[in-house]
Amino acid sequence: MADDSTLSSVIDEDGQLFGLINVIDALVILFVIAIVGAGIALIGPFGGPADTRYATIDLGPQPEYTASQITAGDQWNPQGGSGGLTIREVFVSPRADGDRHVIVRAAVNGSAIDPEAGNQSAIRFAGEPLRFGRTMMIETTQYVAEGTVTDVSFEENAGTSASQIVTVQINELPQQRADRLGVGMSEVLGDDETATVTAVDVVPTEVIRSGSSEFEVIEHPRNRDVTLTLDLNVREQPDGTVLFRGQRLRGDQELTLDLGGITVSGEVTSIE
Numbered sequence: 001m002a003d004d005s006t007l008s009s010v011i012d013e014d015g016q017l018f019g020l021i022n023v024i025d026a027l028v029i030l031f032v033i034a035i036v037g038a039g040i041a042l043i044g045p046f047g048g049p050a051d052t053r054y055a056t057i058d059l060g061p062q063p064e065y066t067a068s069q070i071t072a073g074d075q076w077n078p079q080g081g082s083g084g085l086t087i088r089e090v091f092v093s094p095r096a097d098g099d100r101h102v103i104v105r106a107a108v109n110g111s112a113i114d115p116e117a118g119n120q121s122a123i124r125f126a127g128e129p130l131r132f133g134r135t136m137m138i139e140t141t142q143y144v145a146e147g148t149v150t151d152v153s154f155e156e157n158a159g160t161s162a163s164q165i166v167t168v169q170i171n172e173l174p175q176q177r178a179d180r181l182g183v184g185m186s187e188v189l190g191d192d193e194t195a196t197v198t199a200v201d202v203v204p205t206e207v208i209r210s211g212s213s214e215f216e217v218i219e220h221p222r223n224r225d226v227t228l229t230l231d232l233n234v235r236e237q238p239d240g241t242v243l244f245r246g247q248r249l250r251g252d253q254e255l256t257l258d259l260g261g262i263t264v265s266g267e268v269t270s271i272e
Contacts, residue, residue: 067100091246103246159235170266
């Protein structure tokens with residue numbers, strides 16, 4: 001049982017807390033503080049209503065040891081709280097130099113710049129508007145990476161998974177490497193199978209040799225031109241854009257593939 005003398009030192013005979021304020025009034029004040037605190041949680045760090053946008057950030061070439069650390073669920077909060085930016089998806093592409101090209105899609109929580117515009121307002125994050133072309137640093141306990149914002153969306157869904165057949169032309173590949181390519185080879189990045197070889201066509205590379213009086217076309221003794229037909233795992237967006245490994249898929253682009261340990265680069269010549 002509580003000591004009556006101790007209790008009376010806290011609440012006096014007039015029902016006042018520490019002799020300064022009525023107990024009922026104190027409870028009302030605490031209730032108001034709780035309501036105000038909850039309201040503050042809905043306000044962004046710069047006074048506008050808190051809001052979320054979904055940003056695609058191109059982190060560019062990264063060493064493989066850094067690329068392997070960038071994973072879905074990573075968070076960065078420059079204000080010192082939690083959940084300011086949360087990576088939702090990571091897209092990794094091989095490069096001929098051994099590095100990895102990394103693109104992430106992230107949920108970004110910021111404050112509305114124009115509250116009267118509702119959910120159409122741009123948001124401010126880490127002191128700057130979240131807009132196309134903005135350079136953004138992502139810092140976690142495992143890594144620091146800098147990239148460029150290439151897309152900002154109100155929609156969390158990044159598109160529908162689909163299959164896309166393309167052909168890639170690889171020229172002047174040494175024959176010993178060309179001989180290693182075969183139907184059924186796949187590119188697997190992380191836990192995702194991104195591409196599968198469905199056909200391989202190999203021909204000798206043609207070179208032009210000048211003779212004493214004219215030019216002639218001959219076959220290169222070692223190099224081969226290879227045409228790969230590939231089944232790619234892509235994302236189709238509502239506007240018809242097709243994304244492969246987080247980037248727009250288009251003809252004439254250079255595509256690097258890691259097929260079972262052999263890395264090759266070629267030009268996309270057709271998209272079916």
